[in-house]
Amino acid sequence: MAMPEKYRQFGNELVELLKLRTMPVAVKMLEKRETPENALLPKRDLGKHLTLCQAFSLVRREGRSVAMFKEDYWCVWPVIALGLVECTKKCVDEVHDKMFIKDPALSRQVFENSFPRLEYGRYAGMLLSPLPKTEFIPDVILVYANPAVLRSMLWVIRCDTGSIADCTFEVEFSCVFATVPVLQTGKYRATFPDPGEYERAFAAEDEMIFSLPGSKAGELVAGLKAFEKMGFGYRQFNYVMRYDFARPRFYDDLFNMWGLDRGEIWPR
Amino acid sequence: MTLTVKDYNKYGKEMAELLLLRHAPIAVKMLKNEREIPSGTIQPKKDWGKHLALCQAFAVVRRERAALTMLKEDHWCVWPLIAFGLVEFKEGEAYYEQTVTANFVEDPEKAKEFFKESFPRLEYGKYIGFSLAPLDTAGFIPDLILVYLKPSQLRSMLMAVKYKTGRLLECAFDGVDSCVFSTVPVIKKESAYRITVPDPGEYERGLTSEEEMIFSLAAAKLEELMSGLQVLSAMGFGYRQLQMEMQLDFPRPEFYNNLFKMWGLDEGEIWKR
Numbered sequence: 001m002a003m004p005e006k007y008r009q010f011g012n013e014l015v016e017l018l019k020l021r022t023m024p025v026a027v028k029m030l031e032k033r034e035t036p037e038n039a040l041l042p043k044r045d046l047g048k049h050l051t052l053c054q055a056f057s058l059v060r061r062e063g064r065s066v067a068m069f070k071e072d073y074w075c076v077w078p079v080i081a082l083g084l085v086e087c088t089k090k091c092v093d094e095v096h097d098k099m100f101i102k103d104p105a106l107s108r109q110v111f112e113n114s115f116p117r118l119e120y121g122r123y124a125g126m127l128l129s130p131l132p133k134t135e136f137i138p139d140v141i142l143v144y145a146n147p148a149v150l151r152s153m154l155w156v157i158r159c160d161t162g163s164i165a166d167c168t169f170e171v172e173f174s175c176v177f178a179t180v181p182v183l184q185t186g187k188y189r190a191t192f193p194d195p196g197e198y199e200r201a202f203a204a205e206d207e208m209i210f211s212l213p214g215s216k217a218g219e220l221v222a223g224l225k226a227f228e229k230m231g232f233g234y235r236q237f238n239y240v241m242r243y244d245f246a247r248p249r250f251y252d253d254l255f256n257m258w259g260l261d262r263g264e265i266w267p268r
Numbered sequence: 269m270t271l272t273v274k275d276y277n278k279y280g281k282e283m284a285e286l287l288l289l290r291h292a293p294i295a296v297k298m299l300k301n302e303r304e305i306p307s308g309t310i311q312p313k314k315d316w317g318k319h320l321a322l323c324q325a326f327a328v329v330r331r332e333r334a335a336l337t338m339l340k341e342d343h344w345c346v347w348p349l350i351a352f353g354l355v356e357f358k359e360g361e362a363y364y365e366q367t368v369t370a371n372f373v374e375d376p377e378k379a380k381e382f383f384k385e386s387f388p389r390l391e392y393g394k395y396i397g398f399s400l401a402p403l404d405t406a407g408f409i410p411d412l413i414l415v416y417l418k419p420s421q422l423r424s425m426l427m428a429v430k431y432k433t434g435r436l437l438e439c440a441f442d443g444v445d446s447c448v449f450s451t452v453p454v455i456k457k458e459s460a461y462r463i464t465v466p467d468p469g470e471y472e473r474g475l476t477s478e479e480e481m482i483f484s485l486a487a488a489k490l491e492e493l494m495s496g497l498q499v500l501s502a503m504g505f506g507y508r509q510l511q512m513e514m515q516l517d518f519p520r521p522e523f524y525n526n527l528f529k530m531w532g533l534d535e536g537e538i539w540k541r
Contacts, residue, residue, distance in 0.1 A: 019288065019290060021288060042516075043534075046516065048516035048517050049516065049517055049534060049536075050516060054514050054516065057514060058514075061511045061512075062511050070531070070533065071533060071534070073533070074516070074517060074518070074520070074536070075520075075524070076523070076524050076527045076528070079531070079533075085531045090530065091527060091530070094523050094526055094527055095523065095527070098521070098523055200514060200515065200518055201514060202512045202514065238331045238332050239327075239331070239475040241324050241327060241328075241473060241474065241475055242473065243312075243316075243318040243319060243320055243324065243344070244318055244319050244344060245321075245344070245473055247344070247345075248370070250346070250363060250366055250367055250370055251345070251346050253363055253366075254346050254349075254355075254363050254367060255346070257362060257363060258340075258349070258355045260340065260341060260343070260349075261313075261319060261341070263319075263344070
């Protein structure tokens with residue numbers, strides 16, 4: 001089994017190969033209430049609660065390790081999706097029409113059939129750490145990336161599997177869609193940060209979330225390195241400029257006077 | 269202390285790390301004669317059969333990590349040829365008026381005055397050209413360094429300069445001739461540090477992105493700048509350490525509170541949306 005040290009190396013390699021602005025986030029699901037000494041417990045340590053997207057933000061931007069148990073949350077959706085509470089009929093009645101879907105009956109159907117949820121009570125919480133500093137083996141890794149970086153990661157998957165990540169895009173619940181389906185299926189995903197993640201956790205307008213099972217980190221890094229070896233790595237893509245471009249006439253006149261090469265005159 | 273080529277390379281790597289630069293800082297060496305041309309550099313006309321605008325040369329170096337030498341015959345734009353003194357360009361001679369009045373100043377008299385007083389120029393014939401390479405791999409001691417960066421990275425550069433010098437960086441901005449304004453005043457020692465907005469040609473043909481600016485410095489100032497960046501980083505004020513502060517326990521929709529109450533969790537303020 002790969003040790004945390006190997007994952008720290010994967011984290012550093014991802015940052016370098018993809019020139020990431022913020023650190024990849026290592027996510028470990030906790031079956032019991034176990035908290036490493038260095039992890040922040042928001043309610044206990046700050047007297048505050050976090051949304052899960054704010055916790056991701058603290059980890060990837062500030063390099064904090066954060067443990068999130070039921071009492072640390074400030075948003076209903078991850079609490080339901082991660083099975084930290086029982087979503088009873090009363091709970092469904094309360095949330096089913098809050099999904100920005102016009103028809104309440106359809107909205108209930110979407111919540112019941114398509115909203116990703118883990119079994120109630122299976123996990124006590126979640127531990128988060130920047131991947132380059134992780135002390136644990138992650139179940140899921142999240143990489144916040146601009147579309148050009150995302151393209152490079154999706155390319156690796158396409159190269160290995162013949163198709164890009166199996167994604168159905170949602171515009172809400174990004175913390176849920178970036179994690180729960182990956183835990184359930186073991187597949188890669190790309191997710192849009194949702195409006196709450198934009199407003200309260202400050203995801204940038206050009207950021208998306210790429211998530212992968214922790215077990216596939218080595219495969220992704222190897223693929224990124226293979227693409228770089230072929231000259232198709234993220235850091236190697238460049239705009240191809242047009243040389244000897246068309247210029248104003250006085251450029252041509254001056255070049256002629258100076259004994260230099262002449263070229264096409266622009267139509268401007 | 270006199271910096272060696274290795275010192276410059278090391279600083280190039282450190283700067284890229286501290287500022288998370290997307291592309292390499294550019295080392296520029298002015299050449300007085302052909303013997304000074306660093307070996308292994310590409311000369312666009314001789315080696316590619318092509319000419320480059322200077323902004324394109326900067327792009328090739330920072331994005332593609334190539335090392336270039338640009339002599340007179342390698343250029344494709346008039347302004348750097350004039351500004352670097354690679355050609356003779358005198359008042360009263362052919363095309364002078366036509367050229368200096370074609371630089372986006374409405375009144376021809378003001379255009380002539382602007383060119384005389386504000387367009388940066390080196391003495392004709394002093395240099396035969398210059399060599400360019402990524403700072404972290406350049407095989408020569410540079411005279412000048414250019415860094416393409418975003419405003420938030422530029423902020424860190426400005427903090428470092430002020431931290432070390434106790435002074436503000438004073439700069440005059442032009443909307444055109446970015447290859448000239450980012451280099452010549454620094455070579456002439458009129459400014460140790462400069463900020464320049466990439467010009468329309470650099471955008472259209474050098475394919476500079478809309479959020480990039482150019483920070484340039486005399487190579488002799490690199491040690492000072494890097495020291496500033498390092499100290500600020502050690503103080504927790506480095507580019508990578510500045511973070512937006514989030515509001516925790518923010519106001520939420522009423523049904524959040526209802527559910528949190530049902531689950532035995534903490535309640536809070538209701539939002540007004």
